Amino acid sequence: AARAAQLELKVQEIQAAAAERVANGANLTAPAPSHEGTYGLGRPALEEEIAAWDVDVLPDGRGLPVGSGDVWTGEEVFADRCASCHGEFAEGVDNWPVLAGGFDTLANEDPVKTVGSYWPHLSTAWDYISRSMPFGEAGTLTADETYAIVAYILYSNDLVDDDFELSNENFAEFEMYNKDGFVVDTRPETEYAEWRKEPCMENCKAESAVTMRSVFLVETPPEGGSNSVMNDATVEGLPTFTADGPSFIPAAAPKPEEEAAAEPAVQEAEETDEATELVAAGAKVFKKCKACHQVGEGAKHGTGPALNGIVGANAGSVEGFKYSKAMKAASEAGLVWTDEEMAAFLTKPKDYMKGTRMSFAGLRKPDDVEAVIVYLKSFGS
Amino acid sequence: ETPDPLITELQDWASYTGAGVDETPYGMPISYESHVVRRNVEWLTASPISSINFTPIHALDGTITPQGCAFERHHSGAIELRKEDYRLMINGLVDRPLVFTYDDIERFPRENHVYFCECAANTGMEWAGAQLNGVQFTHGMIHNMEYTGVPLRTLLQEAGADISPDKWVYVEGADASSNGRSIPMEKALDDVLVAFKANGEALRMEHGYPVRLVVPGWEGNMWVKWLRRIEVVDRAVESREETSKYTDVYADGTAQKWTWVMDAKSVITSPSPQMPIKHGPGPLVISGLAWSGHGQITRVDVSKDGGITWETARLGKQGDTKALTRFYLDTNWNGAPMLLQARAMDETGYVQPTKDQLREKRGENSVYHNNCIQTWYVSAEGIAENVEVS
Known part of the structure; x- marks a missing residue:
């Protein structure tokens, strides 16, 4: 309370000083004025409105709704709603987060930070899953489903047995593995105190040499994005620096741009017909799909199915891929990915097929849709 | 010596007329600058919907970042939310839980401030060594x-909030990720803004x-x-x-939480890997950016020999608090x-540390x-590369 009064005083001081400057005409800039009482803006929030939005759950369990879920129910819900990104066993698909395992790796070179190994509070998992998951379908899980998923994640981390049931009643008792693993920012003591001093300007060290070169070289194509290639240059051949400058001046390396310059012209000459241009345009558009879909030689399933031969095929028919219920139903109903159907799907996936797992918002430009379909056809149809 | 035809011959642009006033009602950069764009690094994240791209700081000057780059x-994609559909709720430990519309927000007294916004993960890939060859990607x-x-x-x-200093303000967004964060009351009362314009425009x-x-x-x-x-909360x-x-x-596996402040930092934006020296020996402008979450930048030093000798750079103008400051070494x-x-210094006397320090x-697993x-090796040909030095 004493600090509150202090803070209030500080705010008043700032405002008084600003008011004085204005009064003196010395400086007409001032922070937004304070105001006795309120402005009377806004309207009272209704209970139902607060209930709809105020759903955060605190580490002590405050905010949890009544409900429960067990490991086995959780396994089913997880397989249906979570596994396409996080894997059947919460092991993570592609770059999507791993949720299980990684115990005692936090001090290793590459720590594996999972719900089990790293998260200090169980409330965080419940809160996040309930509000923000599944990715692309946030806010659609029931309280019981959320309890069940959290119970399954604990099980997949070997933190509970298979007969475990999580509920609002036993929630607050549950202690996470890494609950004592966090400290509040120590930089003020460990770093600031040491580094707040006049820095060295001359002869700060005897010599300076390159110990590591950039792992990647990054190309920046004109249309945006970037392509990284490994840098195979070594530190050998680079000079060591002393106060007298570099130890030697390396001979000029051949410029790779000059050698490569001749090639694109030839390519351009070949790529003249319209279809090829469309395929190229489609390849560019397909970049938006690449996070989940592969196409071409050796294409595998990722978050979404591999797409070789998809145009003209029956919906939901790519072997070895676990489709959503909605896609399975469409498949059974005999949906075929004709150009028209595919175009409609790609334009607004969620409108076209309610319940699809494809979290993509859709392609707004008809030209992009056409191009990407032509591109997909170039891998069989 | 041959006369320059660009001077001696009549050029199209000096004879024909140019674009009319409404050709682009909201202007875009001229096509010759179309390479100056945000870029991402695809393999860094699982999906472009939960991802990051980077400001082309190598190609900018001054301090203000155009919104478009x-x-x-x-965390769940950028959403389209109309002003008419916008609602802001304030609840929790308050006397009067309130709902504001967008128009309500514009009726409160407002302020203008220039501030930098830096992702905690900026330069995060570089913990394990020199990784990405471009200041756009490293910084x-x-x-x-x-x-x-x-x-x-x-x-x-x-709203009549309880503003005692042990209280917190929890804030969240309207998108699917909601991205909730807790802010201690002292900061909430200090300089936090509920903003609706940037660089003058929406x-x-x-x-x-x-x-x-x-x-x-x-x-x-x-x-x-x-x-x-x-939401005003008690923890x-x-x-x-x-x-x-x-x-x-x-390094020992413990984690630091509530590491909110972005410490003083600087980087040379030109020359840099995407901005090689093309003009050969002679006058050279070395330029870069410095900033500190603790306040104003007071000084920036530049070294050309990997930290053996330092020269104090010239600041473009006295830095605003918690904003980018431009520096030049001519x-x-x-x-x-x-x-x-x-190497940046801020008004608290903090000196930007080396990677080894x-x-x-902290070790090398910190991410944030x-x-x-940062060190750039510049060759005799003027090509710059991201490196680490002894």
Whole structure:
């Protein structure tokens, strides 16, 4: 309370000083004025409105709704709603987060930070899953489903047995593995105190040499994005620096741009017909799909199915891929990915097929849709 | 010597007429600058919907970042939210839980401030060594804009909030990720803004249109976009973004939480890997950016020999608090290779550390808050490369 009064005083001081400057005409800039009482803006929030939005759950369990879920129910819900990104066993698909395992790796070179190994509070998992998951379908899980998923994640981390049931009643008792693993920012003591001093300007060290070169070289194509290639240059051949400058001046390396310059012209000459241009345009558009879909030689399933031969095929028919219920139903109903159907799907996936797992918002430009379909056809149809 | 035909011959643009006034009602950069764009690195994230791209800081000058090339970071994609559909709720430990419309927000007294917004993960890939060859990619998770907004304290006062210093303000967005973060009351009362304009114009969709939070000097993840709810609480919520993410794992496996402040940092933007020296020996402008979450930048030093000797650079203008400061070192390049570094100091006397100093304290697994001194090796041909030095 004493600090509150202090803070209030500080705010008043700032405002008084600003008011004085204005009064003196010395400086007409001032922070937004304070105001006795309120402005009377806004309207009272209704209970139902607060209930709809105020759903955060605190580490002590405050905010949890009544409900429960067990490991086995959780396994089913997880397989249906979570596994396409996080894997059947919460092991993570592609770059999507791993949720299980990684115990005692936090001090290793590459720590594996999972719900089990790293998260200090169980409330965080419940809160996040309930509000923000599944990715692309946030806010659609029931309280019981959320309890069940959290119970399954604990099980997949070997933190509970298979007969475990999580509920609002036993929630607050549950202690996470890494609950004592966090400290509040120590930089003020460990770093600031040491580094707040006049820095060295001359002869700060005897010599300076390159110990590591950039792992990647990054190309920046004109249309945006970037392509990284490994840098195979070594530190050998680079000079060591002393106060007298570099130890030697390396001979000029051949410029790779000059050698490569001749090639694109030839390519351009070949790529003249319209279809090829469309395929190229489609390849560019397909970049938006690449996070989940592969196409071409050796294409595998990722978050979404591999797409070789998809145009003209029956919906939901790519072997070895676990489709959503909605896609399975469409498949059974005999949906075929004709150009028209595919175009409609790609334009607004969620409108076209309610319940699809494809979290993509859709392609707004008809030209992009056409191009990407032509591109997909170039891998069989 | 041959006369320059660009001077001696009549050029098309000096004879024909140019574009009419309404050709692009909202202007885009001229086509010759179309390479100056935000860029991402695809393999860094699982999906472009939850991802990051980078400001082309190598190609900018001065300090203000145009909104159209200011980096984006979304956790569930950028949403389209109309002003008419915008609601901001303030609830929790308040006398009067309130709902504001967008128009309500514009009726409170407002302020203008220039602040930098830096992602906690800026330079995060470089902990394990020199990784990405371009200042856009090593340091581009930053932008600097002039924000117009209402002080958060005004809204807290309007709702009759409990503002005692052990209280917290929990903020969340309207998007699917909601990205909730807890802010201690002292900061909430200090300089946090509920902002609706940047660089004079409405916020861009990707920066939280129509309303976002501005948390000066603190990590970008706290600058909640599409701000929809402010809750006064008696403890930190410890949401996903303040426990599992945006916490710093040290070498011994312990993690640091609530590491909100972005410490003083600087980097040379030109020359740099995307900005080689093309003109050969002679006059050379070495230029870069410096910033500190603790306040003003007071000095920037530049070294051409990997930290053996330092020269004090010239500041473009006295830096605003918690905003980007431009520095220049106007020099005469003798054509010999250089190891270029910059080192920032702020008004608290904090001196930007070397990578080794940081690693000694934290190890290499920290991901976030890497504010080390960056080194570019510049060859005799003027090509610059991201390197580490002894």
